[in-house]
Amino acid sequence: MRAWYFAERPDGEPTMDSFDLRETERPTPQNGELLVRVHYLSVDPYMRGRMRAGESYAEPWAVGDVLQGGVVGEVVASEHDAYEAGEFVTGRGTWAEYSVLDGDDAMAVNPDVAGLPAYLGVLGMPGRTAYFGLLEVAEPRPGDTVVVSGAAGAVGSTVGQIASLNGCRVVGFAGTDEKTAWLTDDLGFDAAINYETTDDYRAALDDAAPDGVDVYFDNVGGPITDAVFTTLNVDARVAVCGQIAHYNDESVPTGPRKLPQLIAPRAKVEGLLVSDYATRFGVARDRLEAWVAAGTIDHRETVVEGLENAPDAFLGLFSGDNIGKQVVRVE
Amino acid sequence: MRAWYFAERPDGEPTMDSFDLRETERPTPQNGELLVRVHYLSVDPYMRGRMRAGESYAEPWAVGDVLQGGVVGEVVASEHDAYEAGEFVTGRGTWAEYSVLDGDDAMAVNPDVAGLPAYLGVLGMPGRTAYFGLLEVAEPRPGDTVVVSGAAGAVGSTVGQIASLNGCRVVGFAGTDEKTAWLTDDLGFDAAINYETTDDYRAALDDAAPDGVDVYFDNVGGPITDAVFTTLNVDARVAVCGQIAHYNDESVPTGPRKLPQLIAPRAKVEGLLVSDYATRFGVARDRLEAWVAAGTIDHRETVVEGLENAPDAFLGLFSGDNIGKQVVRVE
Numbered sequence: 146m147r148a149w150y151f152a153e154r155p156d157g158e159p160t161m162d163s164f165d166l167r168e169t170e171r172p173t174p175q176n177g178e179l180l181v182r183v184h185y186l187s188v189d190p191y192m193r194g195r196m197r198a199g200e201s202y203a204e205p206w207a208v209g210d211v212l213q214g215g216v217v218g219e220v221v222a223s224e225h226d227a228y229e230a231g232e233f234v235t236g237r238g239t240w241a242e243y244s245v246l247d248g249d250d251a252m253a254v255n256p257d258v259a260g261l262p263a264y265l266g267v268l269g270m271p272g273r274t275a276y277f278g279l280l281e282v283a284e285p286r287p288g289d290t291v292v293v294s295g296a297a298g299a300v301g302s303t304v305g306q307i308a309s310l311n312g313c314r315v316v317g318f319a320g321t322d323e324k325t326a327w328l329t330d331d332l333g334f335d336a337a338i339n340y341e342t343t344d345d346y347r348a349a350l351d352d353a354a355p356d357g358v359d360v361y362f363d364n365v366g367g368p369i370t371d372a373v374f375t376t377l378n379v380d381a382r383v384a385v386c387g388q389i390a391h392y393n394d395e396s397v398p399t400g401p402r403k404l405p406q407l408i409a410p411r412a413k414v415e416g417l418l419v420s421d422y423a424t425r426f427g428v429a430r431d432r433l434e435a436w437v438a439a440g441t442i443d444h445r446e447t448v449v450e451g452l453e454n455a456p457d458a459f460l461g462l463f464s465g466d467n468i469g470k471q472v473v474r475v476e
Numbered sequence: 477m478r479a480w481y482f483a484e485r486p487d488g489e490p491t492m493d494s495f496d497l498r499e500t501e502r503p504t505p506q507n508g509e510l511l512v513r514v515h516y517l518s519v520d521p522y523m524r525g526r527m528r529a530g531e532s533y534a535e536p537w538a539v540g541d542v543l544q545g546g547v548v549g550e551v552v553a554s555e556h557d558a559y560e561a562g563e564f565v566t567g568r569g570t571w572a573e574y575s576v577l578d579g580d581d582a583m584a585v586n587p588d589v590a591g592l593p594a595y596l597g598v599l600g601m602p603g604r605t606a607y608f609g610l611l612e613v614a615e616p617r618p619g620d621t622v623v624v625s626g627a628a629g630a631v632g633s634t635v636g637q638i639a640s641l642n643g644c645r646v647v648g649f650a651g652t653d654e655k656t657a658w659l660t661d662d663l664g665f666d667a668a669i670n671y672e673t674t675d676d677y678r679a680a681l682d683d684a685a686p687d688g689v690d691v692y693f694d695n696v697g698g699p700i701t702d703a704v705f706t707t708l709n710v711d712a713r714v715a716v717c718g719q720i721a722h723y724n725d726e727s728v729p730t731g732p733r734k735l736p737q738l739i740a741p742r743a744k745v746e747g748l749l750v751s752d753y754a755t756r757f758g759v760a761r762d763r764l765e766a767w768v769a770a771g772t773i774d775h776r777e778t779v780v781e782g783l784e785n786a787p788d789a790f791l792g793l794f795s796g797d798n799i800g801k802q803v804v805r806v807e
Contacts, residue, residue, distance in 0.1 A: 404697055404745070
């Protein structure tokens with residue numbers, strides 16, 4: 146089978162030099178494991194952190210190892226009581242045609258709810274991140290104005306829709322007119338700002354969020370975040386989920402200091418990792434599946450065809466090529 | 477009587493040009509008010525914010541008005557049932573020899589507990605800020621390492637001692653050897669760092685806080701804060717009480733971005749204003765009075781003599797002239 150290996154750590158923006166596609170032996174599942182034919186592979190911004198040798202919130206990838214990532218596919222051999230060959234599952238696998246998954250960590254896929262790629266997006270890790278990050282870190286209240294950066298991504302698009310369900314006014318930042326149209330026309334965002342064609346983010350926010358910002362769900366960082374911090378309301382809550390604008394920085398990025406801006410609004414800023422909510426992943430999955438099945442929450446996946454194009458799909462995350470969840474079709 | 481008036485808004489570091497000492501009529505208390513002979517006047521860093529026309533967390537001072545501030549003194553005429561002439565009270569007054577106080581807002585002074593100046597420091601607004609900011613925003617737990625900037629100030633010195641009572645390891649940043657000696661020798665701080673004579677704050681923290689930082693109580697901002705943010709533990713809490721390093725900045729200060737540093741530790745950063753806890757000021761006062769009376773919490777005041785020197789006392793806050801609470805002796 147083919148699999149992608151981590152060839153070298155990137156310096157700044159990653160290139161193909163970090164990736165090496167090789168022929169290798171199909172792995173063999175041990176007790177409690179599943180061998181899965183990978184149908185779709187997930188590429189995610191957090192993986193940039195795994196490319197670093199030093200501190201990150203995810204374990205660093207070892208140079209020379211096969212790359213890891215979320216997958217969804219068909220069980221071809223099971224050494225776990227809960228699954229048998231022919232079933233479809235999702236879990237933590239590898240950038241490869243076949244992956245061995247920990248059966249306890251895997252989740253069953255319900256094909257009546259959505260297609261396989263959705264289980265890497267709204268029904269997978271990004272959806273759970275949106276669910277817990279918004280509801281438990283940002284704690285939105287009906288009537289709040291919620292601003293989301295990276296709003297057309299897998300996490301952001303789900304955050305905005307849950308915030309709408311929660312009775313909030315929702316404003317999204319995204320980087321193309323197609324994305325902003327999707328947010329407002331299909332997902333029910335109250336307003337969307339194209340950050341590529343807008344010069345003055347603060348002025349755009351004054352239009353889109355005239356009562357100020359009660360909740361900011363940040364996937365991006367940089368100048369969008371700088372603008373949002375100038376218009377935080379009293380008791381504002383900021384959930385720091387991602388900072389993709391800074392993932393390729395090789396030195397500590399600088400910008401406007403934010404701590405002085407927190408005192409007057411008594412604002413709270415909090416980092417989050419979805420893994421902290423692992424004991425309740427099932428709760429989020431059930432809720433999200435119900436919303437998706439009912440059409441209450443919409444979703445979209447951008448599919449790159451072929452395992453050989455997985456690095457391109459990953460690199461495209463940093464230029465915003467994806468609408469909704471970026472996945473790679475392997476089978 | 478003499479009183480200080482606000483002459484003009486400063487640009488950057490305030491100078492004497494902002495202050496005007498004038499002879500004026502002694503005010504007359506109305507129903508519910510007290511006329512107080514001011515014995516001590518409080519000067520506080522937050523007053524720099526009141527000098528600005530625009531947004532601040534305190535109401536801007538109007539040019540031409542008498543300056544406002546906390547005072548402690550003797551009631552010379554009372555129009556409030558709870559007080560009579562000859563009693564000592566503290567409350568919100570003016571930079572003047574006599575102030576009219578709102579009787580409902582005033583608090584009685586207990587001379588058996590501490591001298592009058594302490595009622596502007598550990599037993600006044602700074603002590604309440606320390607109490608609620610540490611215990612309710614930073615939420616220290618026994619075993620936590622707590623770092624305090626501006627540790628030899630009125631707020632910081634109280635924060636550190638309450639943190640010690642709470643079973644924490646306490647590390648303070650201060651700007652002279654006399655201050656750091658006071659923290660470690662008299663107040664029971666576990667370590668103190670002289671930021672004026674230390675080049676590498678992170679290395680100093682690695683020595684003083686070898687297990688990382690669980691709580692950071694920030695009164696200062698700037699490079700000290702930058703260093704602390706590089707060593708936050710998982711679940712760290714940062715209480716942003718003040719940012720005196722930036723109060724004289726006329727444009728938005730820049731520095732290392734901190735949001736990317738919050739994700740891995742899932743750290744929480746929160747601004748605070750003591751006025752939010754007004755309904756429970758009595759709880760804090762009772763607790764702090766008991767600790768001070770028992771000698772459990774130590775305190776110190778730096779006294780500038782004479783109302784005419786009040787602006788100097790205020791300006792000295794920005795160069796760290798004070799140890800403990802800076803007050804002005806008026807009578």
